Amino acid sequence: xxxxxxxxxxxxxxxxxxxxxxxxxxxxxxxxxxxxxxxxxxxxxxxxxxxxxxxxxxxxxxxxxxxxxxxxxxxxxxxxxxxxxxxxxxxxxxxxxxxxxxxxxxxxxxxxxxxxx
Amino acid sequence: xxxxxxxxxxxxxxxxxxxxxxxxxxxxxxxxxxxxxxxxxxxxxxxxxxxxxxxxxxxxxxxxxxxxxxxxxxxxxxxxxxxxxxxxxxxxxxxxxxxxxxxxxxxxxxxxxxxxxx
Numbered sequence: 001x002x003x004x005x006x007x008x009x010x011x012x013x014x015x016x017x018x019x020x021x022x023x024x025x026x027x028x029x030x031x032x033x034x035x036x037x038x039x040x041x042x043x044x045x046x047x048x049x050x051x052x053x054x055x056x057x058x059x060x061x062x063x064x065x066x067x068x069x070x071x072x073x074x075x076x077x078x079x080x081x082x083x084x085x086x087x088x089x090x091x092x093x094x095x096x097x098x099x100x101x102x103x104x105x106x107x108x109x110x111x112x113x114x115x116x117x
Numbered sequence: 118x119x120x121x122x123x124x125x126x127x128x129x130x131x132x133x134x135x136x137x138x139x140x141x142x143x144x145x146x147x148x149x150x151x152x153x154x155x156x157x158x159x160x161x162x163x164x165x166x167x168x169x170x171x172x173x174x175x176x177x178x179x180x181x182x183x184x185x186x187x188x189x190x191x192x193x194x195x196x197x198x199x200x201x202x203x204x205x206x207x208x209x210x211x212x213x214x215x216x217x218x219x220x221x222x223x224x225x226x227x228x229x230x231x232x233x234x235x
Contacts, residue, residue, distance in 0.1 A: 004161075033222075040230065042208070042227040042228055043208070043225045045222055092162075101221075102221035102222075104152060104167070104210070104212040104221075104223055105152075105164055106162075106164065106223065108161045108162040108163070109161065110159075110160065
């Protein structure tokens, strides 16, 4: 089993609430990601990070923000949740090669399923 | 930009039989990696198999093997002796190889839902 953890696993909240989805990994991986996935559908990259103090937006426009203050921690925050944010959010990490290059070998968390009423 | 196409939204196979999942991709890159990821119901997505485009030999991992046809831009996954635990969504993914600056993110297909029938 991969050592990457997401909390909460399930969350139901009202519109306008601020939420933070937590993601932690104990593998010392430099690169971390957040994907959005509707049930049974493809993954869309919304944020990624190459390391501490590095964050980038992904292909899918998102109103969420991320931070990377520690290597092992990559939280995602929604300042004001809306029903359109209802989805599953997957966190992942991957090691870089010995020469600092992407390997494409991702380790995923179990996901956080968010429902906004 | 790269695209990954999985033309089979759903498939089913009898336990102990063999099944092949299709994946095609479009890219102008000459060096890249291809992956198959498995997402079981309510469980973590995991890497099944990885292929480097410059390697002609098809990758294998126990009961999982690929048929990589570079000229045809095809990357199918064969599962032999299917087991109930193989029931999952399977995603094909592409990543270009390192060539300097730029973005190196996985491009995923839409997935194929595989059901293994007892």
